[in-house]
Amino acid sequence: MTPFDDTSGPNRPTPPPDPWAQVGLALVLLAVDPAGLRGLWLRGRAGPVRDRVLAALAPLAPRKLHPFMAEDALSGGLDLSATLALNTLQRHEGLLNRDGVLTLTMAERCPPGLSVRLGQALDARPGLALVALDEAAEEGEGLPQALSDRLALFLDIDAFGWSGSTDLALDMPCIAKARARLATIPLTAEALEQLTRVAHGLAIDSLRAPWLALMAARAHAAWRGVTELSEDDLRVAVELVLAQRARALPQEAPPDDTPPPPEPPEDDPEEGRDRDSQEPQIPDDLLIDAAFSALPPGLLARLQAAKAARAGAGNSGAGARRKSLARGRPIPSRPGKPGSGARVDVIATLRQAAPWQAVRRSARPDAQPGRLLLMPDDIRIKRYQDPTDRVLIFVVDASGSAAVARLAEAKGAVEIMLAEAYSARDHVALVTFRGETAELALPPTRSLVQAKRRLAGLPGGGATPLAGAMQVALNAALQARARGMSPTLAFLTDGRGNIALDGSANRAQAGEDATTLARAIAARAIPSLVIDTSLRPKPLLSELSAAMGATRIALPRADARAMAQTLGAALGG
Incomplete structure (x- = not known):
């Protein structure tokens, strides 16, 4: 089923206050404007409920990647088999070189290098979006800051059971119409200023957060079939974008003793038309209350603990990282000679030798056809990194x-x-x-x-x-x-x-x-x-x-x- 009926025009009904409906709405907004929202942080363990969410994203044709994927798979590189078969240099395209949606599994284990690499790709390629699957099971785990700061939407589905969820499906024809309306919806300075004030009230220190919230509000307006932002669009943006970024409860504001400005005369038709043309304003405190009401109980404390743990990740109990030739986590190989415990990295050696085959065959016409010509400088030695206690x-x-x-x-x-x-x-x-x-x-x-x-x-x-x-x-x-x-x-x-x-x-x-x-x-x-x-x-x-x-x-x-x-x-x- 679709999260909402496909009723065109400004009278399209607003989403009901149902937590599972919010999940469907977030998926719709991501499908409407993946370039503006940059992606989704999906927090929840693997199971049938998460499968329902991922099944709804299937029309977006997401491509999977894992935290320990090699750099050549991300950015592209030498296609070894094609190069050896055709005897000419052949390259393959990386996952980050194409537009579309990526799905990062086990995102809570994403190493800092990959998180920064993905963040740079999201900034440099407008057509790229990321769905980060956060399967954090312990306090202090969570998405790296380089990714959580860039992904607009956040969903926590751990509280949903199978009976409390339903199948979701994206209405792609209606989403296509909403995408066509995106460019017609103006991004007003007043809306951005109000979202910035709300972010300040929630103690959010990210400069990206208000802009991402504005993108979500525009996508919601496009989905509703209107051509300008409304209070309902801002409320949804605060709930889906700013709520999970909150770092503190709002402080009580001191009473305002300033008298209200005098109202304009009722018989002034020009002034009345100006008031009617202004964008409706919703009080900031109501938007802040909407942000906290959208969070599951205890989620804010868990997100704060995860941020603190990420900030102190460099102070863990791990000691120095030693380079080893025998055991540990693999790291890029280096030139060398086998022996004394060193092992040849066959794949890296072939990658080094493949681009030079045509040159070497022209220099050695007597070489047997089909044989790979290796030089001592081509040999690469395996290396590992062994963290010490x-x-x-x-x-x-x-x-x-x-x-x-x-x-x-x-x-x-x-x-x-x-x-x-x-x-x-x-x-x-x-x-x-x-x-x-x-x-x-x-x-x-x-x-x-x-x-x-x-x-x-x-x-x-x-x-x-x-x-x-x-x-x-x-x-x-x-x-x-x-x-x-x-x-x-x-x-x-x-x-x-x-x-x-x-x-x-x-x-x-x-x-x-x-x-x-x-x-x-x-x-x-x-x-x-x-x-x-x-x-x-x-x-x-x-x-x-x-x-x-x-x-x-x-x-x-x-x-x-x-x-x-x-x-x-x-x-x-």
Whole structure:
């Protein structure tokens, strides 16, 4: 069935306030003006309800792509089989080189590079539109910002069951008439200004949002069969375009004590005609209320969580990305020679050699026909990218010089950081030092309960074997690196070391030992951070941090929360 009856003229009935009817209306608007709306963000897990929506889009002949599609499939490139068969250079067209609708499956897994590539294609090619299928199942997942900012329409169909939905079908003859009416509908500055005010009231920071809403209003007017925008068109645009972009509830406006302007005389026919010719205005607050009423319960919070997660995606628990010849995610191959674990990328090698076959055959007339002529420079070696896990090694001073109150604050800060590291899937380790020894109280682990238990049972008092703690931390970092992890050291101390590595109470020797270990840490390029917890910071810890190549932060009076925030920001978490 069609979402609405095909009644021509301005008396076409407005869509009923039915959530499923809104789904059908969004599909109609996309079919009417795919170039102006740029596409649809469809949020919902795979199932029969989503199949109904995708079946309705079948007349648009969408072409599928997935998040890990190769660049040559997107932008075109060498057609290897045709080139080898015809002995001339042949190229094939990419998905982004043709107008039409694309369907991106598993859009929540779209890597940043592809999302930017698709965004550039949508900006550069007016006839291209995208339907992003967001199958996010966990909090914080969602569409990349580069795509969500460009796709006008948004639908969340997770709340619909099979019994609460019906089959949808696009009335293509009526849609063709609506497309023909698009050019006759003016885009007024008043409508754009009002949509901009509504976007500001919803705390929307995107400059594209009001324009996309205006495009949706025009498409809705064309579908209704009218030649100018109305209040109903603006309301639908706010519900389908601006609602999902809202970032905050509107603030209560202060009462307006300004008296209303005097009304013109009733006997002025010219003024009356001017009022009749003006576009009807709907109050901004009613449009804002319509935006929030169009959202399913809890959706705004989920969208905000997804945006926050995308903003902090670079601070996840993944460590450095290592290039490997054996395992990991494939990355573009490079020229090289096989051997020592390197494997030949056959397809890439053939792609490199194919364009030169005609030239090489003309230079070697004695070459056997049909044989591929390869040169050493054609060989390409497979490469992979293997992301490593990150381990945060906390080195906590529990000596007597770190007063009991400061030790409690340090414990609180480390406990907060342990929880954040656990949520970011980091490994954590704990080195403690007091008295005459330092020990690895907790090897690298993801067990938050065990880490908290070891930290809570940490006593305080005694001398400060800072050099011994640095040696234990260095060994733990090297062992973690040997297992393919990326270590980071975080020292929480006042820096008043007085126990040398040989166990003697010699402050001068302890300082020399600490400086030697600091240089060893710097020589092995282990990222480090030093938080000076003393009430009166001393130059000694600054010199030690400089030798270590570490960032030093003085927090003499910070509480546990402020210390944890500073530590997290410095560590990139």
